[in-house]
Amino acid sequence: MANPSLLILAGDGIGPEVMNEVKRIIDWFGAKRDLAFDVSEDLVGGAAYDKHGVPLHDDTMAKAQSVDAVLLGAVGGPAYDNLDFSVKPERGLLRLRKEMDLFANLRPAQCFDALADFSSLKKDIVAGLDIMIVRELTSGVYFGEPRGIHMEDNMRVGINTQRYTEAEIERGARAAFELAMKRNKKLCSMEKANVMESGILWRDVVTEVHRDYPEVALSHMYADNGAMQLVRAPKQFDVIYTDNLFGDILSDCAAMLTGSLGMLPSASLGLPMANGRPKAMYEPVHGSAPDIAGQGKANPIACILSFAMALRYSFDQGAEADRLEAAIETVLADGARTADLMGPEGGVPLSTTQMGDAILTALDASL
Ligand code: NAD
Numbered sequence: 001m002a003n004p005s006l007l008i009l010a011g012d013g014i015g016p017e018v019m020n021e022v023k024r025i026i027d028w029f030g031a032k033r034d035l036a037f038d039v040s041e042d043l044v045g046g047a048a049y050d051k052h053g054v055p056l057h058d059d060t061m062a063k064a065q066s067v068d069a070v071l072l073g074a075v076g077g078p079a080y081d082n083l084d085f086s087v088k089p090e091r092g093l094l095r096l097r098k099e100m101d102l103f104a105n106l107r108p109a110q111c112f113d114a115l116a117d118f119s120s121l122k123k124d125i126v127a128g129l130d131i132m133i134v135r136e137l138t139s140g141v142y143f144g145e146p147r148g149i150h151m152e153d154n155m156r157v158g159i160n161t162q163r164y165t166e167a168e169i170e171r172g173a174r175a176a177f178e179l180a181m182k183r184n185k186k187l188c189s190m191e192k193a194n195v196m197e198s199g200i201l202w203r204d205v206v207t208e209v210h211r212d213y214p215e216v217a218l219s220h221m222y223a224d225n226g227a228m229q230l231v232r233a234p235k236q237f238d239v240i241y242t243d244n245l246f247g248d249i250l251s252d253c254a255a256m257l258t259g260s261l262g263m264l265p266s267a268s269l270g271l272p273m274a275n276g277r278p279k280a281m282y283e284p285v286h287g288s289a290p291d292i293a294g295q296g297k298a299n300p301i302a303c304i305l306s307f308a309m310a311l312r313y314s315f316d317q318g319a320e321a322d323r324l325e326a327a328i329e330t331v332l333a334d335g336a337r338t339a340d341l342m343g344p345e346g347g348v349p350l351s352t353t354q355m356g357d358a359i360l361t362a363l364d365a366s367l
């Protein structure tokens with residue numbers, strides 16, 4: 001049988017730097033675990049704009065549709081900030097999500113023991129934290145019509161529309177309930193039903209889907225309170241289901257519970273393909289980090305953990321995903337730190353590549 005196929009879209013800024021470490025990890029699994037992938041690479045974001053004048057070429061889009069999984073680094077950067085909106089790097093990423101119909105964005109936030117001291121929150125608030133945010137990714141205010149900047153009464157008006165169909169809310173809810181069933185059977189749905197009709201519908205539909213998952217304890221929370229509760233007492237949550245924009249914000253917030261944005265992976269999943277695997281893209285939650293790009297300082301762990309999610313969710317290799325996550329836990333416990341994981345007491349941080357080296361050494365030791 002042919003090897004499973006991976007398309008790597010490293011993107012901009014620190015994207016290619018962290019993806020280099022993932023490529024070494026992929027090679028390790030091929031060499032040491034007999035788990036080989038057919039890997040191809042292409043451009044996305046500013047890098048694609050520089051070559052093609054668009055942030056995602058149609059050929060790249062077609063490739064993304066045909067592979068078993070896409071691995072994405074990050075897109076964007078100051079060089080592209082003044083481009084026309086339609087060709088900004090972020091449009092390339094949004095096109096991938098929309099056209100691949102990746103409606104369920106899984107953003108786990110796990111606090112590794114070794115980093116519990118490092119979070120900006122008190123240790124006992126975050127130690128042992130393990131939550132999963134399920135963010136609806138293909139609808140809501142990111143894609144709703146009408147949108148644009150228009151003139152009205154000689155004044156510019158910026159318009160975006162929050163729009164959700166019940167089918168969109170429902171399929172994401174099913175993904176969230178399924179995850180809750182595999183975890184601690186606890187789901188909190190977050191919206192703003194107090195001010196938004198889309199929030200009222202959200203709450204209704206999630207409550208209806210709950211009938212199919214009676215074992216799951218379901219609660220509802222306004223998203224602003226959810227943000228506050230996430231920093232007050234994050235361990236009250238297990239799975240959180242929320243919309244596209246709230247999910248974007250709440251997951252950055254959850255990132256800091258784990259110590260750094262450089263630690264948070266994600267999986268974006270769609271419908272099953274003919275081979276039974278879900279359409280899928282894996283990417284770190286962080287962006288292109290222009291402030292540290294090109295300096296070898298970036299933490300590659302979010303991107304490497306995203307590959308672990310690929311092993312688990314696309315390739316049914318849960319044990320190998322566990323192995324990779326355990327290797328990361330080991331190096332952190334041994335004190336390996338990139339600059340973003342260092343406190344005010346300082347020390348000499350590892351470079352991106354040195355962190356990759358340490359993880360590869362821990363993988364070797366796991367055999
Ligand atoms: P960012 O996530 O790029 O950076 C925020 C802060 O976190 C910066 O100080 C950065 O140095 C730090 N950081 C992020 N990742 C890190 C890592 N792996 N290791 C160490 N430090 C890390 O967010 P931003 O500055 O708001 O956005 C920069 C650009 O990235 C923008 O163009 C934005 O649109 C884009 N962006 C892309 C994605 C994506 O591709 N998925 C996600 C978020 C932002």
Ligand code: IPM
Nearest residue numbers: 075076090093094248285287
């Ligand atoms: C993310 C990013 C993206 C988003 C941007 C870059 C389009 O912030 O993946 O969290 O807003 O979804």
Ligand code: MN
Nearest residue numbers: 248249252285
């Ligand atoms: Mn974001």
